Amino acid sequence: MDINLTLIGQSIAMFVFVWFCMKFIWPVILAAIEERQEQIAAGLAAAEHGEQKLEQAKAEADDIVSNARTRATSILDQANSLANDIVAEGKSGGMKERERQLTAAKADIEQEANRAREELREQVSAIAVASAEKILQREIDAKTHQDILGKLAQEL
Amino acid sequence: MASEGGHSPQTSGEYIAHHLQNLQVCQSDGGEWIWNHCAGNPMTINVDSMFWSVFLGVIFIVLFRSAAKKSSAREPSRFQAAVEIIVDFVDGSVKDTFRGKSRLIAPLGLTIFVWVFLMNLMDLIPVDWIPMAAGWAGIKYMKVVPTTDVNVTFGMSIAVFFLILFYTVKNKGIGGFIAELTLHPIAPPLKGPGIIAAPFIISFNFILESVALIAKPVSLSLRLFGNMFAGELIFILIAMLGLWQLPLHFLWAIFHILIITLQAFIFMMLTIVYLSLASESH
Numbered sequence: 001m002d003i004n005l006t007l008i009g010q011s012i013a014m015f016v017f018v019w020f021c022m023k024f025i026w027p028v029i030l031a032a033i034e035e036r037q038e039q040i041a042a043g044l045a046a047a048e049h050g051e052q053k054l055e056q057a058k059a060e061a062d063d064i065v066s067n068a069r070t071r072a073t074s075i076l077d078q079a080n081s082l083a084n085d086i087v088a089e090g091k092s093g094g095m096k097e098r099e100r101q102l103t104a105a106k107a108d109i110e111q112e113a114n115r116a117r118e119e120l121r122e123q124v125s126a127i128a129v130a131s132a133e134k135i136l137q138r139e140i141d142a143k144t145h146q147d148i149l150g151k152l153a154q155e156l
Numbered sequence: 157m158a159s160e161g162g163h164s165p166q167t168s169g170e171y172i173a174h175h176l177q178n179l180q181v182c183q184s185d186g187g188e189w190i191w192n193h194c195a196g197n198p199m200t201i202n203v204d205s206m207f208w209s210v211f212l213g214v215i216f217i218v219l220f221r222s223a224a225k226k227s228s229a230r231e232p233s234r235f236q237a238a239v240e241i242i243v244d245f246v247d248g249s250v251k252d253t254f255r256g257k258s259r260l261i262a263p264l265g266l267t268i269f270v271w272v273f274l275m276n277l278m279d280l281i282p283v284d285w286i287p288m289a290a291g292w293a294g295i296k297y298m299k300v301v302p303t304t305d306v307n308v309t310f311g312m313s314i315a316v317f318f319l320i321l322f323y324t325v326k327n328k329g330i331g332g333f334i335a336e337l338t339l340h341p342i343a344p345p346l347k348g349p350g351i352i353a354a355p356f357i358i359s360f361n362f363i364l365e366s367v368a369l370i371a372k373p374v375s376l377s378l379r380l381f382g383n384m385f386a387g388e389l390i391f392i393l394i395a396m397l398g399l400w401q402l403p404l405h406f407l408w409a410i411f412h413i414l415i416i417t418l419q420a421f422i423f424m425m426l427t428i429v430y431l432s433l434a435s436e437s438h
Contacts, residue, residue: 010311
């Protein structure tokens with residue numbers, strides 16, 4: 001366990017190894033590590049950026065969808081009201097037509113009734129004259145009693 | 157228990173001593189190379205320590221260089237990711253401690269951490285495997301854990317010590333270095349009648365600060381050496397227990413995994429702390 005020349009040999013060996021490590025090992029490995037750190041940092045920043053963009057795009061998409069939805073609802077509303085209008089219009093048109101036809105039919109009926117009543121009256125007056133002739137059993141001057149007969153017919 | 161070379165069976169003491177003996181080579185006075193009879197000769201080289209430490213250092217260099225060569229920022233392989241975990245860990249430790257800018261300190265910390273860890277890791281190889289294999293190959297001694305050799309730990313801590321001196325002088329100048337050694341911790345009176353006391357205070361400071369300075373590499377190396385040497389010794393003792401060594405070895409190895417990592421980390425961390433102290437004025 002004496003101190004001897006090995007000590008100096010070991011010191012020299014150590015300086016050589018340290019020099020080699022300093023020259024050819026440490027800088028290379030550290031450069032790789034640092035480069036990777038930069039890449040990771042850049043990657044993380046890019047990811048964050050992308051996330052922000054995604055968020056923006058999502059918000060935009062939401063806007064677009066909600067716009068479209070409101071527009072769709074308004075279109076639907078319009079269409080509904082239009083349909084209602086059309087139906088209402090159709091309904092009122094039908095009512096008018098019905099009324100018109102109803103009145104026409106009523107007028108027809110009235111006219112017919114009047115005509116029938118007139119006819120009936122003439123027939124009744126004719127029957128009355130004939131029955132009066134029969135009752136009197138005599139010739140009545142139709143011309144002289146024309147006014148009486150007329151009045152009778154009028155009263156019937 | 158391994159018996160070596162077919163001689164008479166070893167005693168326990170011989171077994172332990174054999175395991176703690178480095179493979180040494182030195183030059184005799186006559187210029188001859190002598191193996192293993194070098195006690196007391198300062199021109200000795202512990203061949204096994206040098207071989208294993210350089211071998212493990214080369215493994216570190218090759219592994220990390222291959223990871224660095226193939227490193228890509230986009231698609232790191234698993235191996236690269238593992239290397240990056242270590243690099244990042246060292247880088248974080250350096251950044252937490254060292255405020256200044258230095259191209260040296262972080263790679264120094266990485267080298268120390270991984271290299272010391274690998275050298276400590278040799279402790280987990282069962283203590284007889286490599287010495288026995290070496291014995292078959294005709295190599296008499298083989299101590300495989302370089303950090304159980306005090307020369308190795310001192311070699312590293314003295315390298316760190318010179319870096320401390322270099323950084324102190326570089327950042328504070330020669331004057332700053334001398335001032336740091338002499339004007340702390342007691343500020344000497346440089347004016348007025350008290351100036352008579354200044355030489356005493358300065359020499360007192362100098363002794364104190366020199367001890368503090370020298371203590372840095374000494375404690376750095378002895379801490380690592382002591383831990384690893386003690387751990388190795390316990391492995392050797394366990395290896396003499398016959399069948400009982402199996403569970404005990406297992407338990408101690410698990411515990412030792414913590415120690416080898418911790419000691420590698422402490423060596424690295426203290427190196428960074430010392431160098432950052434050398435670079436900062438306080």
